Amino acid sequence: MGGADSELQTNAEYLEAIKEVVVGGVSSSMRAAAVPQPLVVRRADGCLIRDVEDGEYIDFNMGYGPHIFGYADRDLAEAVADQFTKGHMTGLPHELDAEAGALVAELVPGVEQIKFANSGTEAVTSVLRLARATTGRQLVVTFEGHYHGWSETVLRAGKTTLQVQGTRPTDVVPGAPGMIPEALGHTAQVPWNDPEAVKELFARDGDRIAAVILEPVLANAGVIPPAPGFLQLLRDLTSRSGSMLIFDEVITGFRVARGGAQERYGVEPDLTVLSKVMGGGFPVAAFGGRKAAMRLFASNEAHHAGVYAGNHGSLRAVVTMLTKIRAQRGLYEELEGVGAAAEDTLREVFAAEGRSVHINRVGTLMCVALLRKPLEKSDTLRGLAEAFDFSQHRRFQILAQREGVYFHPNPLEPWFLSTAHTRSVLDKAAGALRRALVVLG
Numbered sequence: 001m002g003g004a005d006s007e008l009q010t011n012a013e014y015l016e017a018i019k020e021v022v023v024g025g026v027s028s029s030m031r032a033a034a035v036p037q038p039l040v041v042r043r044a045d046g047c048l049i050r051d052v053e054d055g056e057y058i059d060f061n062m063g064y065g066p067h068i069f070g071y072a073d074r075d076l077a078e079a080v081a082d083q084f085t086k087g088h089m090t091g092l093p094h095e096l097d098a099e100a101g102a103l104v105a106e107l108v109p110g111v112e113q114i115k116f117a118n119s120g121t122e123a124v125t126s127v128l129r130l131a132r133a134t135t136g137r138q139l140v141v142t143f144e145g146h147y148h149g150w151s152e153t154v155l156r157a158g159k160t161t162l163q164v165q166g167t168r169p170t171d172v173v174p175g176a177p178g179m180i181p182e183a184l185g186h187t188a189q190v191p192w193n194d195p196e197a198v199k200e201l202f203a204r205d206g207d208r209i210a211a212v213i214l215e216p217v218l219a220n221a222g223v224i225p226p227a228p229g230f231l232q233l234l235r236d237l238t239s240r241s242g243s244m245l246i247f248d249e250v251i252t253g254f255r256v257a258r259g260g261a262q263e264r265y266g267v268e269p270d271l272t273v274l275s276k277v278m279g280g281g282f283p284v285a286a287f288g289g290r291k292a293a294m295r296l297f298a299s300n301e302a303h304h305a306g307v308y309a310g311n312h313g314s315l316r317a318v319v320t321m322l323t324k325i326r327a328q329r330g331l332y333e334e335l336e337g338v339g340a341a342a343e344d345t346l347r348e349v350f351a352a353e354g355r356s357v358h359i360n361r362v363g364t365l366m367c368v369a370l371l372r373k374p375l376e377k378s379d380t381l382r383g384l385a386e387a388f389d390f391s392q393h394r395r396f397q398i399l400a401q402r403e404g405v406y407f408h409p410n411p412l413e414p415w416f417l418s419t420a421h422t423r424s425v426l427d428k429a430a431g432a433l434r435r436a437l438v439v440l441g
Helices: 012-023 027-034 076-087 097-105 120-135 159-163 195-208 230-241 260-265 313-328 331-352 379-389 390-402 423-440
Strands: 041-045 048-049 056-059 112-115 139-143 187-190 210-212 244-249 269-275 286-288 357-362 365-370
Touching: 012 195, 056 357, 056 423, 076 313, 097 112, 097 286, 097 313, 112 120, 112 313, 120 139, 120 244, 120 286, 139 195, 139 269, 187 195, 195 210, 195 230, 210 230, 230 244, 244 260, 260 269, 331 357, 331 365, 331 423, 365 390
Parallel strands: 139 187, 139 210, 210 244, 244 269
Antiparallel strands: 041 048, 048 056, 112 286, 269 286, 357 365
8 A cells, every 4th residue: 555556546535544443544543533624644744734645735634733843853753763773662760751750840830850651541550549649539620621531530521512502511411322320430521711600619529539630721622721719729629628639731831831821820730641742752751749649649549551662763763852952941931932923924814814713822823714703712612512513614624625724623622833934834724824815704
């Protein structure tokens, strides 16, 4: 498939061939909705992806967020290639463990010790077990629309179900067929940015709560920042009740600031989950906190496993990425400038075509969505979902793809920017998006 003698020529033909051997054509269920028109990648570099038809696209999805230096970053590629020649998996401690762990602890305010994992889902599973083991309690508090992986105790019906009438923000509904409903029996859910709902829950069940877990910026759906004082409220409530505050910084870690959202907003959690940018696209995650919070792992009373956890190839990626991030002192000012330029450019494009659009941005994370009605409140996920024009936005995405710009067809999904999204790239993308809007009518 795909060689010089291949009979396959079009994206559609390649995708059908993939479906013959990969169920549905994708290995992650979330990707199934991301290809409204067949698109099969052959290579990617910078912020450009090229398909099997030699089409070129400016990408605002960027692999769902790991690539702040763009695809095929030379420093990362050379370092990991070198590690492969030295062995990338022994199942034993490696000198890279100390180097990678020290870099995370240096950069992230709330972390002194960590454990490595292969994915955010694995890391969240272990960190919730740790919180329950530490506190001797069972109840975990989550927020509507926040995504913490697909394990049995936290996969709740998410952003796609917000359009269903009658579903309350506090309902905890299994997020996939085949889940054991009882597995969510010790999970509570409250609306994002609703201090009164959180206070009420703690007043009623504070002595049962093991942990509060959240995306400190609701990054996976709508890019909704925390309301002023909301993170500090969670910090105060959890501290007083003896429960643990967990920041899921899989997306925000090393993206919205060098030390993640906890640095940006000045609130330190008990435990932190990291992935994505940390590995630059390699399968690696980590979770950690202060030594006191990690003590059950130090005594081996808490359990975390995984043959490939902390493999040397992935840790070399971590060391390379975090060393590069640490060395570039003006990196986050540059990234903030990229984000601001992209936001300004997009607002000009939509205004020129008279289209009503919603744009939320935190650093290089953006939500861009066509609206079907005025948006009264932009800090609630439910308000966004009710105002977004999902069908028109999907049509717009298909037209933009034809013009050479790719972004996720679900408007709740974030756009990701990188240092590769230069002014000239943004100007080229603006022209393509304007042409798509003209056709959209």
